[in-house]
Amino acid sequence: MKFAKLSLAALMALGVSAFAEVQNIKVSGDAKLYYGTNDADFQAVGIRPATGDLFSKNNSAGQAALNLAVTADLSEGAQGKVEWTILNTLGLENNLVSNVWEGGLENQWWVSEAWIAKTFANTTVKIGRQSLDTPLAFTETWSIARNTFDAAVVLNNDLPDTTLVAAWIGRGNNAGGIGTSSIPGLTWGNIGPNLGVAPTYGNVVNYAANGMDSFGTFGTNGAYALGVINSSIENVSLQAWYYDVQQIARAYWLQADVKNIVPNLMFGAQYANINPDNEITPDESSAWAVKLGYDFNDAVPGLKACASYSSTDDDGLVSVANTAGTSSKLYTEAWWNYGYVGAPATDAYNITVKYDMKDIAEFGAYYTSTDQGTGKNVVTPVDMTEFTLTATKSYGSLNATLAYIYTDADDQNIDPTTGNADSFNTIQVYLTYNF
């Protein structure tokens, strides 16, 4: 909390000193109410035993969140932001749900962002608590709260059509750590205050009961990242990233995305490698993925489709996924069931179709299938199939998403008597009011 207070104080001090030069201060935010329920017979959503019934209290999770942000455009192109995140159950646990999406039952609040950014010629420096979006260390945005980092980022655009990125990550409030291992109980990175706490429905951020500091050291001693993003070739975007998670692993990520060389067609290729320190394991993890997409806009406005395939190395130990969470930036990542496509010895494919039906709603259909073989560190392979349908509609400032998810995974909803996994259905409702 000390760091949060320091960041806040620094920002406020700068804001006050530049008060006369303030061009714009905006107060905004959003309020969220998320709910999820499933009909699993054996897999509990919370601490109570599963009932197998949709909408039953034991099979449901829900929570409310408020994000309140103050952003400022200061003098000479400087910008700053402070954001508070507040989580509350609204008492849903008494009647409707048996788990929360993030944290726990108590009221939680924390400073989720507190940064200041300044541009000098072609170089931008951003320092403080912030979201990050890099292939192997990023903020997960799918749950009711998102993880952020105490970090410093430098962006440079001196080279034409090229962005150079240098980042240092000191701390984070992510509940998941680097590459969830296929060996039970072995997780890396920041597990912080959540250690020993039962996982929540989303499990993206650490528990911050009553304002408790939920930020911990990222990895063992922080991490460094370097990135180059180039778009010199028309319609082609190239990315190369290198990571050094101190005393834990080094990693790199390469990606090329090509668009419209054939009209409306897009193609992408990815390769990633994670090399853990030898004291942890001598086994490197690697993955490659390709995707092919088509925009049917000329024939059916708003319709897009994409198919992707990925494969991970058989000998790896850790997953090719977010070092600060559970999901992966591999093209094949599922809509809801994270942690499968990037696992060692796994082949995966994904088919995604999105349709923006003008003035009606946005619809999505996502099919993901993973097939894990036996590998050097995989004793019991796990296969997973997910099929998801979504509908999203905005009513003025209110955004509503309804999702249906079919899950069939070898490690979920296991009958304790037979040891066999059973498929189950999930329904989720996401309501967000922007103000």
Added chain:
Amino acid sequence: MKKKIPLLLFASLLAFSSEYITLDNGKTVLLKDDGTWEEVTIVKKGDKNIALRKDGKWEEIKPKDIEAAQTITNETSKKYMDSKFAKALLGEWRSRDGNIKYLFKKDKAVFKKGSRVVEGKWSIEHIDEPKRKIIVNIGEDARLGFLSFGGVSRNLRFSPDFKTLYDESEKLEKLTDIELYKVK
């Protein structure tokens, strides 16, 4: 005097006929002839615009019948709204991946990022001409001096030929230049 009476009658009729006005926040209201107003929903049926009233009635209206409310903008915005930057912004802009969309009309703007949609009146907070940078404020609910409540503030930068827009706000989150191209 006799000529003036029909004129006054005609003027009164006009004054009390249905009037639809789009407010700064994007909502449309019907100004009723009894001095009250109610919010209506405008929907499209084919190429027709239909106004759905809360009393269960509906009415076909032409686009020209919907008047935009006179936006009361702040002093800064007034200074900039006739600039070449404001005019160059007008239209629809999209990022290459389609995730970010801006629609700037004379009296209304829409910002879309993923599933988040902000719409309503817009204003220009600041222009840095040498650097071709512009700060826009979209969907603001209220203002107190330089304090703005609601909506989003976005920092944008034009290319030298004004054909490409760079989203500087998004760059701070995505850590790379986000190019926006004009769709229409």
